[in-house]
Amino acid sequence: MLTAADRVGQGDAGGGNAVADDAGFSARQNEVIEVALRLLVEGGDKALTTSALARAANCSKESLYKWFGDRDGLLAAIVTHQASRVRIIDTAALPKTREQFGAALRLFAEDLLTVLLSDTSLALNRMCVAAVRGEAPGVGAVLLERGKRRIEERARRLLEAGKAGGYVRFEDARAAYRTLYGLIIGDLHINALLGDQAAVSSLSIGGHAREAVAQFLTLYAPAGAGPKIQS
Amino acid sequence: MLTAADRVGQGDAGGGNAVADDAGFSARQNEVIEVALRLLVEGGDKALTTSALARAANCSKESLYKWFGDRDGLLAAIVTHQASRVRIIDTAALPKTREQFGAALRLFAEDLLTVLLSDTSLALNRMCVAAVRGEAPGVGAVLLERGKRRIEERARRLLEAGKAGGYVRFEDARAAYRTLYGLIIGDLHINALLGDQAAVSSLSIGGHAREAVAQFLTLYAPAGAGPKIQS
DNA sequence: ACCGTACCGTACCGTTCGGTACGGTTTTTA
DNA sequence: TAAAAACCGTACCGAACGGTACGGTACGGT
Incomplete structure (x- = not known):
């Protein structure tokens, strides 16, 4: 049995041709994740329901469950996605003075x-x-x-x-x-x-x-x- | 219309003789609040349902709603109760050295x-x-x-x-x-x-x-x- | 032209929760 | 002691949610 964390990044496992980004999500999935993030920011945890997300992102609930497994997998995907966005400006040039x-x-x-x-x-x-x-x-x-x-x-x-x-x-x-x-x-x-x-x-x-x-x-x-x- | 915060401390408004503590709750109400707090600590927000609380505290849901108005009123009552418990040791003796x-x-x-x-x-x-x-x-x-x-x-x-x-x-x-x-x-x-x-x-x-x-x-x-x- | 795949939109199901209603019992008050 | 209030246990209701199923559509491969 896969946990929600394990499932993260395993979307699009059916053999499609979509390219996955750093976090392992296709472009379409990233679109949906960003809509989910917007819903979360606007209305909090309670506002992010699978139905509301499907409606707001113009996708089907079936796709949501295929991509993310369950609701926890969706939440984990949002966190992973956002963490990959916050690029750490790795100051390769370490301070000299x-x-x-x-x-x-x-x-x-x-x-x-x-x-x-x-x-x-x-x-x-x-x-x-x-x-x-x-x-x-x-x-x-x-x-x-x-x-x-x-x-x-x-x-x-x-x-x-x-x-x-x-x-x-x-x-x-x-x-x-x-x-x-x-x-x-x-x-x-x-x-x-x-x-x-x-x-x-x-x-x-x-x-x-x-x-x-x-x-x-x-x-x-x-x-x-x-x-x-x-x- | 009363908001949840306004309702806090207005329990037992029907004319009973129960004595209210500092936060404005009767002894029985404090019992229930402490059970609610225990449920919250053990199982998180989701575990604190009105039915579960009524069962665990041996009280009726009707009483819960009479005392606290609605679920938000109950949550506010828990916070108020706990805040009154954490007595701030008001060091009346201010430091002299x-x-x-x-x-x-x-x-x-x-x-x-x-x-x-x-x-x-x-x-x-x-x-x-x-x-x-x-x-x-x-x-x-x-x-x-x-x-x-x-x-x-x-x-x-x-x-x-x-x-x-x-x-x-x-x-x-x-x-x-x-x-x-x-x-x-x-x-x-x-x-x-x-x-x-x-x-x-x-x-x-x-x-x-x-x-x-x-x-x-x-x-x-x-x-x-x-x-x-x-x- | 045909097929497989991914996807959308909608409907649907079982469960659970907040909140209400009611009969029976205990406790308070007069 | 009798009326009245408070309370308990249970049942109930409407709504919403997570999750599933199904029909229909667009599209690339062969």
Whole structure:
């Protein structure tokens, strides 16, 4: 028996000639997935019914079940699709100077804020959070693995580069990343997830990112450097 | 017409003699609410159906609807009830020394971690997050107002006391609180909400709280003090 | 011209849920 | 003690959802 996660990316297995994208879905399937994502953003988890999706995307429910297996498979497909869209700007050019390192951190902070507070990400996170049932992994694991983990990897590489260059000092990379994440996000994400729009609307992404990175550099400054005051 | 939020606390309006607690619910109603909370923790949002609750709590569905109006009213009642349970240890004795201030911050950090990562809080937050529908405030607003806001108030008073005592320095109390929250929680909360149990299980509450508070004190140390190295 | 495949639109089925109604029983009140 | 209110257990209803089945259509291959 295939689980929903296993089924992801196995659509169009009948031998058609459609080309699959990176995530393994045909063009038509991606169209449907994007309509599903739109429904999800507009009306939340409850609005994304198979009937509503078939109507909005001009496809048949039978096709939905052939492509995605069941509703959970559809949800997993949406998460996978969106995770492949959020291209991680893998700064192949690792920072060579302290200024480049700070700039790379600020860029990461701005990207993280922009993505996490976007309507799309919020709707997706709400869906995955709601799908967690006790011990079952569910769709939330897919989002964790294909979304957050990859973002964390990017930051970890950046932090290691900063450590190698002597710009920051830390022992536990996991703890350092958690601190960086906390300084950038704070309680913004959970407030936004709970529907508090005021917290998000009155926020300067650039300014907040700069402040958070300055705080991080202060905390993880090498022993020799004096305390850096945030600009 | 009453909204779900308006109805909260108006149970037992028929003239019974039952005594209402702080949140406005009778003893019997609190029994039912706690059973509902247990169902929610065990099986998630989907498991908390009116029929299941009536069966588990040995009450009739008719009583449920008389007490709470509709399902949303029941959910709001659960949130209100739990928020009133999490008594904020209002440290009436504000810190008089730097050590007391640090200890109070550490206690706050431990309380915050313990509460936010508890099964009950996670289930409640999952429910409220899932209940957010676009522009409608929903139950999430109740949790924000009666839960998070009050915790934030406690921390804000603590921070102001620290500022008055000269232990910390900041301009924007909101920003300072967000930093403190971020240092304490990091990405632990969202990971736990998404079902990642590994991130939570391998965590020493006390140690992490101490570290986060040390970082906060480093960042917000008054200008005169030298950089404090975390113990 | 014929076939296989993929697909659409619609209808349909079994289940479940929120919400209501009713008879019988317990508890409160006078 | 008797009326009245609250309550329980069960049954019931309409609606909506996940999932399936079927007839009809477009299209590329042979």
